[in-house]
Amino acid sequence: MFNYTFHWKQALQRLPQMLDGALVTLEVAVASMVLGILLAILLTGCRLSGSRILSGFAATWVEIARNTPALFQIYMAHFGLGSFGIHLSPFTSLLIGITFNNAGYLAExxxxxxxxxxxxxxxxxxxxxxxxxxxxxxxxxxxxxxxxFLPMSNQMVWAILMTSLGVTVGMNTDLYGVTQDLNALTFRTFELFTIAAVIFYAITKITNLLSRLIAARLFRY
Known part of the structure; x- marks a missing residue:
């Protein structure tokens, strides 16, 4: 029978730490979008350059980004490069993986x-x-x-959600990583992850709202 006892007070006491993690999540997402947009513009130029080499390079990037899991791309940045002696921090690996993914989708x-x-x-x-x-x-x-612009805002939302994959390469400073560590300490799984889900939901809804306000401001004509 259902006999679980909720301890919301204990979980809510950890909210400041989770909000700190949310700031790191936003940091990764925003940085990956800025870099992704710049790379996407370059990839778009390559595809339209008329050069077979540049066009082929850009097309390959887009195909890999759009047709392989984002987790695979993050793993390749962290463990794949590590096989060649290039050892990156979890933060850098996560940023590279999400940026690679963003650039591919945005280029298209x-x-x-x-x-x-x-x-x-x-x-x-x-x-x-x-x-x-x-x-x-x-x-x-x-x-x-x-x-x-609006597809870019959708990609921003996707980038925010993709940050949760960082836990697979040892990232523990973002929202999902902090929640995972707090869960290991308190065993308040339902409460902590419910709070994390609400924070993720709030961030993505605010992102969508801001993007529509910006679009209405910048593109009135």
Whole structure:
């Protein structure tokens, strides 16, 4: 029969430590998104460069990122590179794995966004005396980011949730890792992980809300 005794007070006493872990979770997610966006722009340029080597490299990155588990990518950063004598901290391995994943998904989003922009935009910029790079920077890229903005916010949510995989490589400073350690100390599994789930839920909902507010502010026309 159900005879579990809840101890919410004991679990809530650990809330400050869990919130500290949530800050680390956000740190990893935000850093992986910034790096992922920069890499995705480069990958998109490679795919559209006309160079077989660059296009093949970008396509391979995207295929691996989109068709293998994120856990595999984190493992390769931590244990795979470790096999070659490159030993990374759990934080760095987690960041590299999530960044790799973000870059692959965002590159495909950017490529799709570019296809939605007429080629005449570049020609119009060139007719005004712009170079191809200037036309891309000032005309095409703002439109591309506008089209891809909401998918980018979804990827940010995914990055936040992916941080929980860090525990598999010894990460214990993020929200999930802190919760796991506290559970080992207190054995209040249900209460602690319920609180962690609520924090994750709150972070992702706030992220979605902020992204919609930003989109409404930046892309009013």
């Amino acid at each position: 989003n950017f490529r799709g966004a570019l296809k939605a922009i007429p080629d005449t935009q570049i020609r119009a910029g060139r007719s005004l005396g712009m170079t191809a790079v200037q036309a891309f920077r000032y005309i095409v890229m703002p439109q591309m980011l506008r089209i891809a």
